[in-house]
Amino acid sequence: MGRRLLTISNLIAGYREPMVGPVSLTVRAGERLGITGPNGCGKSTLLRVLAGEARAFAGRIAYAPGVHAVCQAQDGLRTGEIPLNVMDCLHLTSDSPLPLPERLRGTERQRLDALSGGQRQLLAVWMALSAPRQLLLLDEPTNNMDPAGREDLIRALTDLPAHRGALIVSHEQALLEAVCQRIENIGG
Amino acid sequence: MELLVDPLFRIPFVTGLCLSLLLPLLGAYLRLRDEWLAALGFVHLGGAGGVIGSVVPWPPLATALGAAALGVGLRSTRRRAGNDGYAVMILAGWAVMILGASLDHTARVMGQALIDGQLYFTGNAHVAAVATFALCLGALLPALSRRLLRARLMPGFDAVNGSSGRLDTLLFTALTAFGVTLAAMSVGVMAAFALTFIPPWVAFRVAISWRGALALATLAGAVAFTASFVVALLVDLPFGPTLVAVLVLLAALRAVRRPPG
Numbered sequence: 177m178g179r180r181l182l183t184i185s186n187l188i189a190g191y192r193e194p195m196v197g198p199v200s201l202t203v204r205a206g207e208r209l210g211i212t213g214p215n216g217c218g219k220s221t222l223l224r225v226l227a228g229e230a231r232a233f234a235g236r237i238a239y240a241p242g243v244h245a246v247c248q249a250q251d252g253l254r255t256g257e258i259p260l261n262v263m264d265c266l267h268l269t270s271d272s273p274l275p276l277p278e279r280l281r282g283t284e285r286q287r288l289d290a291l292s293g294g295q296r297q298l299l300a301v302w303m304a305l306s307a308p309r310q311l312l313l314l315d316e317p318t319n320n321m322d323p324a325g326r327e328d329l330i331r332a333l334t335d336l337p338a339h340r341g342a343l344i345v346s347h348e349q350a351l352l353e354a355v356c357q358r359i360e361n362i363g364g
Numbered sequence: 365m366e367l368l369v370d371p372l373f374r375i376p377f378v379t380g381l382c383l384s385l386l387l388p389l390l391g392a393y394l395r396l397r398d399e400w401l402a403a404l405g406f407v408h409l410g411g412a413g414g415v416i417g418s419v420v421p422w423p424p425l426a427t428a429l430g431a432a433a434l435g436v437g438l439r440s441t442r443r444r445a446g447n448d449g450y451a452v453m454i455l456a457g458w459a460v461m462i463l464g465a466s467l468d469h470t471a472r473v474m475g476q477a478l479i480d481g482q483l484y485f486t487g488n489a490h491v492a493a494v495a496t497f498a499l500c501l502g503a504l505l506p507a508l509s510r511r512l513l514r515a516r517l518m519p520g521f522d523a524v525n526g527s528s529g530r531l532d533t534l535l536f537t538a539l540t541a542f543g544v545t546l547a548a549m550s551v552g553v554m555a556a557f558a559l560t561f562i563p564p565w566v567a568f569r570v571a572i573s574w575r576g577a578l579a580l581a582t583l584a585g586a587v588a589f590t591a592s593f594v595v596a597l598l599v600d601l602p603f604g605p606t607l608v609a610v611l612v613l614l615a616a617l618r619a620v621r622r623p624p625g
Contacts, residue, residue, distance in 0.1 A: 227520035247523075253518070257623070258396070259567060259568050259572065268514050285572060287572055303518065
């Protein structure tokens with residue numbers, strides 16, 4: 177296992193009032209850490225604190241020097257009538273994005289608003305995976321995904337390069353067991 | 365037909381053509397951010413500034429741009445994007461514009477010009493201001509574009525590394541405010557709004573890529589402007605309403621593609 181990318185110490189987080197914690201964890205390069213727990217226990221709130229969308233009441237969050245993170249939102253890519261195609265989206269996070277997974281092949285020039293919910297979700301994760309950032313923060317990445325998309329995702333996460341680490345929040349135990357070396361249960 | 369090549373109309377034509385190329389670009393990003401009402405808010409605020417400038421009297425164009433700057437300042441105090449603030453801006457700007465125009469003759473003429481969109485009265489000050497705006501837009505928009513698109517699709521992408529995006533919002537709001545205010549003072553209030561709203565509205569339905577949408581919106585703006593300029597001059601119609609009418613007809617192009625989903 178490589179160097180520490182992210183250290184969270186005694187974090188108590190929530191919105192108007194605390195709803196999760198205290199939580200302490202570390203993510204190292206080459207590591208995929210899963211966070212699970214019952215619905216409403218505050219799993220996603222942990223990631224939202226990192227994105228500035230929830231509040232830290234106590235504790236400490238520290239990225240290692242020079243480490244940058246990329247965050248995939250739980251609700252996937254917001255749509256509506258929008259003239260961005262799949263390649264446009266991938267180029268928003270990377271100048272040289274990863275090749276498309278099997279489930280998205282042939283959709284390169286397809287508009288975002290013409291994709292299915294599962295394809296959009298896979299694209300959102302792929303945008304995060306393509307970003308040249310060391311720490312990957314994924315929130316319920318398999319939401320709306322069909323089995324083929326899920327397989328693509330599992331392959332990509334297990335093949336993550338050694339200099340990158342991932343913090344994966346999911347209620348899907350089977351996914352976490354398939355891709356993570358460690359699983360933490362919070363609020364359980 | 366000689367009117368079309370009359371040197372008297374060159375400055376108005378160049379000013380309007382530049383605006384018809386630039387405003388649809390701004391409008392595309394406003395639409396992306398669900399903030400298209402900002403265009404209507406700032407044209408009314410700028411119009412109110414122009415009328416106040418006529419009453420005081422201060423140079424109307426400079427006063428209109430000052431009013432737009434005030435609007436940018438107010439907008440920067442709000443953290444989240446949204447249309448409520450722009451709705452208040454429309455109402456306040458409209459009230460000040462109409463009340464101001466009732467105070468004296470010069471202000472009434474200015475108010476009427478803002479309604480009619482008398483492009484033919486534009487002069488060197490307008491051309492210089494539009495050229496400056498074009499330079500600012502050309503310098504800033506390519507740098508802002510990726511971050512504005514990301515903020516819409518992946519709001520957490522930059523925030524997770526400590527970038528709030530407030531500077532991007534401020535710069536984009538300033539570009540919008542100055543661009544549509546200049547347009548309001550040149551082609552009139554409603555024509556400025558129509559140029560910002562309709563070409564991107566069509567492009568968002570029809571285009572199959574972001575670059576395609578920007579290209580289509582600017583093309584639609586320029587074609588509508590040129591057609592309106594010729595028609596208004598030859599038939600002797602007020603320019604602003606002519607441009608709005610042509611743009612409304614252009615909106616039928618949305619039928620070319622079926623709605624998504």
